[in-house]
């Protein structure tokens with residue numbers, strides 16, 4: 001059994017970590033939090049130059065042509081530094097949609113730009129509060145044009161194009177959902193930035209008024225394509241979450257060693273020690289579950305559905321758990337704007353929702369386990 | 376990243392599988408599979424069957440297979456031991472009474488006894504012919520093991536023997552054990568960790584009295600053991616006089632290395648129940664409130680499983696697994712207790728019935744309810760395990776110990792017996 005990353009993959013991790021420590025210190029995240037730029041453009045450019053935006057994109061389309069394990073490694077490192085870039089939208093979603101369902105022409109058009117960071121893609125799915133189901137997809141597609149509103153769309157303000165889930169047949173069912181590629185700088189598209197719980201990752205409301213759209217994949221296949229891509233994105237996002245959880249735990253540990261109260265380091269109080277031990281437990285379980293997800297993703301296993309939901313639920317819980325208790329460990333300092341704890345708290349809660357919330361993934365997990373139990 | 380055996384591992388697995396297929400006590404499979412957690416299979420003489428299976432394994436070289444051959448093992452690698460465990464599957468549960476002997480006493484004897492003693496005691500221990508127990512905990516020394524008070528004093532007759540007086544408690548299997556490893560206090564005038572000495576002894580020595588303790592679940596797996604002027608030859612001392620604490624660390628460290636299929640949490644059994652039992656909202660598995668809990672436990676169960684796989688990978692590469700292994704019992708114990716509570720809740724009024732003949736799922740969840748509290752206590756409580764993670768994994772300061780540097784006989788105590 002070899003349930004570990006290889007030496008080459010560990011080397012890639014070191015490379016990514018060194019790069020990100022230099023290019024994405026907390027000050028860079030804060031720059032986006034407080035500045036007027038919606039994301040860190042220099043970092044984005046650098047990620048493209050390193051090849052990190054095209055890890056799994058085939059070489060013929062300008063990518064590195066590596067596997068998903070390599071992408072998992074990069075995802076974790078980006079999560080550690082809570083990189084303020086549209087990585088998830090463009091790499092885990094838009095790229096995956098095009099790889100999964102794009103025509104040769106679509107691949108040739110978009111993949112090289114995605115790999116280089118010259119184009120940012122995103123996925124426009126939700127149309128308001130509540131879990132997204134086939135029934136809530138109301139945005140209409142007819143005659144190659146879209147009409148309706150998507151909110152919130154991650155990175156919708158900065159993306160060059162979006163994969164849009166739209167209704168192509170009347171009724172509520174999933175057979176009426178299809179996918180389209182829409183260039184967001186064209187006519188018929190208006191975008192407004194919406195304020196979110198994590199301003200280091202921008203979101204938008206996108207209104208489509210007869211915007212020109214090109215079908216992605218077959219009509220009526222949208223929902224099943226989405227499910228497949230979401231499983232893949234769930235594993236990748238889970239790695240991002242585990243990276244963040246680990247870093248939040250380290251911050252808490254370091255502070256517990258340094259802060260003194262009642263004449264001793266607060267890390268010598270059992271209430272604090274045990275809180276940190278529990279954070280370690282959830283981060284460790286999540287990491288092991290992520291490895292399971294990575295294995296399933298990289299081998300194309302039929303267990304991917306179960307593994308993805310397992311990794312996603314576990315990593316969501318772990319990052320939320322670690323980021324909130326990181327604030328608790330820091331006391332009043334943890335609640336200040338000036339300390340970095342809130343950056344992790346914000347990001348953990350944003351990532352918990354981005355790809356469908358915890359309860360949605362819990363449902364998916366149990367559905368899949370149940371099917372296996374019956375079988 | 377893969378779950379595949381190396382060619383050597385695959386060949387070894389095939390050899391194991393073939394042998395088990397030909398030799399396992401297949402007639403016990405059903406009883407073992409249906410056993411309630413911690414209550415053992417019903418309708419069979421478990422100890423006799425366990426000894427028979429262990430002997431058969433020993434004769435073919437499959438007992439304690441990671442031990443050297445001359446001590447009754449096979450000289451197998453750690454990864455081969457894991458493969459054996461995976462293949463032995465449900466039959467491994469027969470060996471519950473040998474876990475302490477094989478996992479803790481044997482390695483301690485191996486590290487500290489004389490060559491002659493190792494050749495005398497280890498092979499029958501491996502073969503299940505002689506059972507060993509661990510006489511560590513006392514009324515005044517559980518988590519605080521070094522607070523123990525059982526005295527060992529040199530015999531006055533100049534024989535060099537030691538005379539033992541005192542009491543142990545919670546000694547699992549003392550009533551069926553042939554030998555035990557015993558930690559005692561030989562010097563109360565020095566700080567508590569410094570005045571301890573380890574021995575092994577024949578449980579039938581004059582002056583040893585064993586009284587069973589009835590547990591929460593009605594069984595009596597553990598005992599009080601009283602020592603009244605029990606004589607132990609100095610040759611049965613393990614380690615230096617005053618070196619008992621270091622010896623006990625060897626014993627406890629070996630626990631960490633015994634990794635197997637991962638600890639069970641009861642989750643697969645609960646999922647199965649939820650797919651069959653009705654709540655007011657239809658099948659339990661369809662109830663959103665139930666689902667959310669199921670999902671939380673599912674990811675814990677799977678997290679433990681794959682944490683175990685990571686440890687096995689480390690072994691497979693010839694490394695020592697990291698500290699992430701210490702989380703197993705901490706996670707499994709609490710999860711099992713919660714799972715038992717939900718399983719009974721779903722059975723509603725009938726959840727009270729604790730009879731394998733008529734309860735849902737063979738009363739396995741009732742057994743789990745009544746046994747799981749012990750999992751959170753035995754071999755290091757949840758709180759002690761959190762301390763270990765915090766201190767040894769995360770590097771946080773040790774608890775402040777007011778008694779650390781004080782001579783043992785000057786430490787204030789509650790209910791102390793001199």
Ligand SMILES: Cc1cc2nc3c(=O)[nH]c(=O)nc-3n(C[C@H](O)[C@H](O)[C@H](O)COP(=O)(O)OP(=O)(O)OC[C@H]3O[C@@H](n4cnc5c(N)ncnc54)[C@H](O)[C@@H]3O)c2cc1C
Nearest residue numbers: 509510511512517518545546547749752753754755756758
């Ligand atoms: C089923 C079973 C089988 C056992 N078998 C054996 C055996 O074969 N041989 C053997 O030697 N022992 C055995 N034990 C004993 C077991 O190791 C002890 O019960 C255990 O170490 C706890 O010690 P205690 O019972 O004295 O509880 P205590 O140490 O008194 O603990 C009581 C409570 O205080 C907490 N506590 C204690 N110290 C601290 C601390 N420093 N920080 C925070 N909280 C603390 C504990 O976590 C616990 O909640 C067995 C126990 C059980 C339940």
